[in-house]
Amino acid sequence: MPAPDPAxxxxxxxxxxxxxPLTGWTRAHWEALADRQLDAVLPYATPGFAQYRLPxxxxxxxxxxxxxxxxxxxxxLASFRIAGAGGHGGGDVSPHLIERYTEGLTTxxxxxxxxxxxxxxxxxxxxxxxxxxxxGLHETRPWIWDRLDVRVQERVVDWLSGFVSAxxxxxxxxxxxxxxxxxxxxxxxxxxxxxxxxxxxxIEDWYVGDGxxxxxxxxxxxxxxxxxxxxxxxxxxxxxxxxxxxxxRAAVYxxxxxxxxxxxxxFFGADGAPVHQGRSLAYRFATTAPVWMGALADCTPxxxxxxxxxxxxxxxxxxxxxxxDRRGLLPLGWYxxxxxxxxxxxxxxxxxxxxxxxxxxxxxxxxxxxTERELPLPVERxxxxxxxxxxxxxxxxxxHDGIVRLVNHGSDHNPPEGPATDDPHYAKLAYSTATAPESxxxxxxxxxxxxxxxxxxxxxxxxxxxxHPLTCEGRRASSRHDAHVPxxxxxxxxxxxxxxxxxxxLRVHRVRAxxxxxxxxxxxxxxxxxxxxxxxxxxxxxxRTESGLTSVMVGLYGWDEETxxxxxxxxxxxxxxxxxxxxxxRTGTSEGPSVHVSLVGLTxxxxxxxxxRTTITCAVRDDGTVEVTFPxxxxxxx
Numbered sequence: 298m299p300a301p302d303p304a305x306x307x308x309x310x311x312x313x314x315x316x317x318p319l320t321g322w323t324r325a326h327w328e329a330l331a332d333r334q335l336d337a338v339l340p341y342a343t344p345g346f347a348q349y350r351l352p353x354x355x356x357x358x359x360x361x362x363x364x365x366x367x368x369x370x371x372x373x374l375a376s377f378r379i380a381g382a383g384g385h386g387g388g389d390v391s392p393h394l395i396e397r398y399t400e401g402l403t404t405x406x407x408x409x410x411x412x413x414x415x416x417x418x419x420x421x422x423x424x425x426x427x428x429x430x431x432x433g434l435h436e437t438r439p440w441i442w443d444r445l446d447v448r449v450q451e452r453v454v455d456w457l458s459g460f461v462s463a464x465x466x467x468x469x470x471x472x473x474x475x476x477x478x479x480x481x482x483x484x485x486x487x488x489x490x491x492x493x494x495x496x497x498x499x500i501e502d503w504y505v506g507d508g509x510x511x512x513x514x515x516x517x518x519x520x521x522x523x524x525x526x527x528x529x530x531x532x533x534x535x536x537x538x539x540x541x542x543x544x545x546r547a548a549v550y551x552x553x554x555x556x557x558x559x560x561x562x563x564f565f566g567a568d569g570a571p572v573h574q575g576r577s578l579a580y581r582f583a584t585t586a587p588v589w590m591g592a593l594a595d596c597t598p599x600x601x602x603x604x605x606x607x608x609x610x611x612x613x614x615x616x617x618x619x620x621x622d623r624r625g626l627l628p629l630g631w632y633x634x635x636x637x638x639x640x641x642x643x644x645x646x647x648x649x650x651x652x653x654x655x656x657x658x659x660x661x662x663x664x665x666x667x668t669e670r671e672l673p674l675p676v677e678r679x680x681x682x683x684x685x686x687x688x689x690x691x692x693x694x695x696x697h698d699g700i701v702r703l704v705n706h707g708s709d710h711n712p713p714e715g716p717a718t719d720d721p722h723y724a725k726l727a728y729s730t731a732t733a734p735e736s737x738x739x740x741x742x743x744x745x746x747x748x749x750x751x752x753x754x755x756x757x758x759x760x761x762x763x764x765h766p767l768t769c770e771g772r773r774a775s776s777r778h779d780a781h782v783p784x785x786x787x788x789x790x791x792x793x794x795x796x797x798x799x800x801x802x803l804r805v806h807r808v809r810a811x812x813x814x815x816x817x818x819x820x821x822x823x824x825x826x827x828x829x830x831x832x833x834x835x836x837x838x839x840x841r842t843e844s845g846l847t848s849v850m851v852g853l854y855g856w857d858e859e860t861x862x863x864x865x866x867x868x869x870x871x872x873x874x875x876x877x878x879x880x881x882x883r884t885g886t887s888e889g890p891s892v893h894v895s896l897v898g899l900t901x902x903x904x905x906x907x908x909x910r911t912t913i914t915c916a917v918r919d920d921g922t923v924e925v926t927f928p929x930x931x932x933x934x935x
Contacts, residue, residue: 337625417459519575567699
């Protein structure tokens with residue numbers, strides 16, 4: 298008997314376990330998912346189809362801009378669907394889709410219309426949406442732009458021309474200007490060559506090697522590297538064509554994307570989940586955009602079957618967990634609505650940047666990514682240790698439970714100078730495909746999970762603000778940060794080192810602070826629909842969800858016998874009930890830094906922490922060197 302459809306409300310085609318033995322998904326599933334989302338937003342369109350005012354919390358930009366966002370981001374999805382089917386020629390696109398978005402374009406650019414789009418001004422949110430519209434118009438040019446009335450074309454040009462010589466935010470926004478003005482150039486409209494060149498020159502300042510960009514100045518590493526910093530330069534090259542790339546930039550961008558994609562599959566768990574790190578996570582499917590772009594730009598190092606397996610795995614993962622929801626809408630959150638994982642600029646249509654994840658529909662149906670047999674992800678083949686020196690990360694995947702963990706010693710989302718802040722999606726020591734940070738304000742004030750904190754007398758924790766990477770090689774990475782303890786003026790340096798060993802992460806913290814200050818370290822926060830089970834013992838603590846996902850902390854040196862469990866409610870994107878195992882200690886009494894050594898685990902295996910604590914030996918020499926010997930005899934020296 299075939300397995301039941303995990304998302305019957307989406308009306309997906311039957312699975313194909315011959316061509317897609319791991320996900321069952323084919324191109325038809327992607328088309329059906331796109332169509333369902335495009336159909337679902339229709340009831341929320343304004344009369345002239347220029348805005349889609351979706352239900353949900355409004356952004357700080359207001360209802361009109363949120364409505365424009367609804368048009369632009371769903372038009373991006375519609376454009377991939379239309380172009381991928383060859384307009385109406387494919388026979389499988391709604392006959393009203395082209396007319397609907399053409400009418401919206403006509404209405405939105407009519408300044409006398411009640412649905413008129415706000416003009417582009419310096420650093421305005423409409424710049425973001427204009428870039429999606431420009432890309433959509435390029436991809437659907439034979440079916441929309443070329444058939445527009447000349448007066449409407451002139452109005453579109455007039456609206457997009459707000460970019461010319463305008464100022465954008467100095468980050469990935471520079472690329473919105475680049476692609477939009479390149480579209481103007483492609484239709485013979487006035488544009489600024491210097492705007493395009495300056496924007497493309499600027500991203501060179503942010504390229505740090507190995508396929509990695511920081512999004513603006515500082516250490517801003519997250520999924521924007523793939524769905525923005527790589528995507529838009531190659532979209533620019535696609536619009537400019539070979540004749541518009543006199544400087545050979547496109548070849549450079551293709552090479553960089555190839556480098557990035559060589560390790561990108563390591564970010565995805567066996568269940569299709571991406572590592573939960575960074576901002577704008579409500580974009581979900583957009584995590585697949587660089588994978589599709591690699592195939593589209595013919596620069597991917599990934600086999601066609603791996604490309605589809607990764608992308609379809611992500612799509613199926615979210616579909617099976619309720620995104621889109623039963624209305625066919627993408628809620629503001631990870632699976633369902635969860636506002637603490639969003640940003641103030643996130644409106645009800647913001648999640649539709651997920652449209653970037655449908656780039657694969659631009660590839661013809663007979664392309665190898667759609668026809669070749671799926672191949673397993675790296676985490677499905679063997680234990681994976683991946684070193685990423687540019688962002689300062691270690692990736693750690695284990696095939697027996699399919700979990701991928703990200704150890705963070707490099708990304709803090711702060712400017713290089715001036716005041717620094719912390720963010721739960723950047724400041725943690727670790728992230729994973731199976732957990733999310735505790736991000737609701739009440740939990741973030743305590744910042745317990747995946748964090749080493751020095752505590753003020755009232756229990757207020759220090760924060761991990763600006764992260765200074767030290768090393769990242771092999772299975773090891775280290776960093777330094779200054780811990781600011783409330784009530785004390787001077788910062789206290791904390792140096793942390795992570796070493797991967799089997800399914801474990803070994804952490805060594807050296808803290809330079811006066812003796813007797815309370816120290817606390819939390820493991821991964823696990824969350825579920827019911828309260829996780831917990832257990833504690835001398836120097837160890839664990840918590841386990843009903844499905845068997847276990848987070849464990851074992852104190853090996855510098856920790857008290859007494860441990861704790863930090864429980865939270867409505868603070869985690871993975872479920873309403875969450876819990877974190879916690880170690881406690883104090884800074885030492887001797888000269889020099891105090892040393893705290895812990896064993897951190899996130900697994901679906903059975904765990905026996907009391908046995909680990911008695912069979913693992915840990916010694917700290919006078920010079921501060923730490924030696925940890927595991928039961929099988931291997932010794933790690935840090």
